[in-house]
Amino acid sequence: MKDKIGYFSRRIIECILALIDVVPSLIVTFNPLLFVMFIPVGVYAILTWPWTLLKDIPDPFHSGESLYWLTYAIILDRDNILFPTLFRWGLIDLFLLASGLAIFLISFISWMINLRKDGGLITSGAYRFSRHPQYLGIILLSLGITIRSLRPISLIAWITLLIGYLILASLEERNLFKVYGQKYEEYARQTAFLIPHLRFNFPKWLSAEKPYRYILLMLVWVILVISVVISTRNIVVALRSLAYLKMILLYNDAANLMET
Incomplete structure (x- = not known):
């Protein structure tokens, strides 16, 4: 009887210890910050879907056409291994995908470990750079995926994601300056905002506490999206026409060869 009680007691203690170890991980996994962090990714996923709805939306910059051309795939030279084709990855997009995934995983693991310890300001690991x-x-x-998708709508989606994360990072910094004060100011002076070794001091009127930075970012987004819609249409159509012309010529050459 005593052995059974001892056995079950040990099991209960083991379960409690396991829960103590697992619960912080669950808190990290279901932390509301994660949902906020992936909002731009969700917007990116929605925008990159080739919506047939675009067939009914007129192109404001090309009369008589709809915006459905934004979903057309840009057909590139299949012999250039740097860029992707419809059937394979290129070296550039594959490198961006792999490096981005590695950076995210390394920094995410560092963030989780820090959150389980004390949740204080993290300045080590990937956060040093x-x-x-x-x-x-x-x-x-996402830039690697965008290049791989070969569609103008994907470029618009990536621009939206980029601006979204710049806004999100700025909002986070506004809170971090309030929480950590001088400590975070010192960290910000020594560490790049986003791209390692590329340190840029924003003027005071563009600080994270001011609304002007967010207004400027939204204005940049509007300008970039309009630029894509205006400039890429002719490029997309020309590249597709050139690709189809090559296919027709190859087909004709093959047909002539078979006849002879």
Whole structure:
């Protein structure tokens, strides 16, 4: 009887210890910050879907056409291994995908470990080189996917994701300056905002506490999106026409060869 009681007691203690170890991980996993962090990714995923709805939206810059051309794949030279084609990855997009994923995972693990310890300001690991390495990883990873997708709508989605993370990082910094004060100011002076070794001191009127930075970022987003819509349409159509012309010529050459 005593052996059974001792056995069950040990099991209960083991379960309690396991819960003590698991619960912090669950808290980290379901932390509301994670949902906020991946909002730009969700917007990116929605925008990159080739919505047939675009067939009914007129192109404001090209009369008589709809915006559905934004979903057309840009057909590139299949012999250039640096860039992708419809059937394979290129070296550039694959490198961006792999490096972005690595940066994100390394910084995310560092953040989880720090959160389980004390949740204080983290300045080690990937955070020695960038104040927002997780966002940097996601931005690079999504850029690789954007290049691979070969669609103008993907470029618009990536621009939206980029501006979204710049706004999100700025909002976080506004809170971090309030919480850590001088300590975070010193860290910000020594560490790049996003890209390692690229330190830029914002003027006071563009500080994270001021609304002007967010207004400027939204204005940049509008300008970039309009630029993509205006400039890429002719490029997309020209590249597709050139690719189709090559296919027709190859087909004709093959047909002539078979006849002879």
